Amino acid sequence: MARKAAPENVMIDHGEGKNRIRKIIGSNMDIDFSNEAFGNSQCPWNAAEGTNIHKCAVKNTSICKYFCGVQYLDSVLCSYPAENLTVLKPDEIDRDL
Numbered sequence: 001m002a003r004k005a006a007p008e009n010v011m012i013d014h015g016e017g018k019n020r021i022r023k024i025i026g027s028n029m030d031i032d033f034s035n036e037a038f039g040n041s042q043c044p045w046n047a048a049e050g051t052n053i054h055k056c057a058v059k060n061t062s063i064c065k066y067f068c069g070v071q072y073l074d075s076v077l078c079s080y081p082a083e084n085l086t087v088l089k090p091d092e093i094d095r096d097l
């Protein structure tokens with residue numbers, strides 16, 4: 001199977017010529033739900049284990065096996081307890097892993 005090329009600054013088609021948003025690959029993010037005082041939700045994996053160690057993305061280090069992306073404004077799409085690659089469809093992944 002041919003590898004998908006990594007898209008560079010792909011414009012997202014909203015129809016009617018409204019391609020106003022770029023999908024810029026390779027962001028390097030820190031995302032976690034460790035600050036409940038900030039009003040964020042709780043990570044279901046941390047809740048199940050009674051811990052606070054799991055993080056969605058750690059800059060330069062890792063991405064959680066349940067992390068399925070981010071949706072505006074700041075919602076994490078999480079597939080816990082099913083691993084992301086068992087849930088995401090091929091067209092929801094932007095390149096070969």
Ligand code: SF4
Binds near residue numbers: 044055057077
């Ligand atoms: S992706 Fe889901 S399970 Fe993983 S750290 Fe984030 S909220 Fe928790």
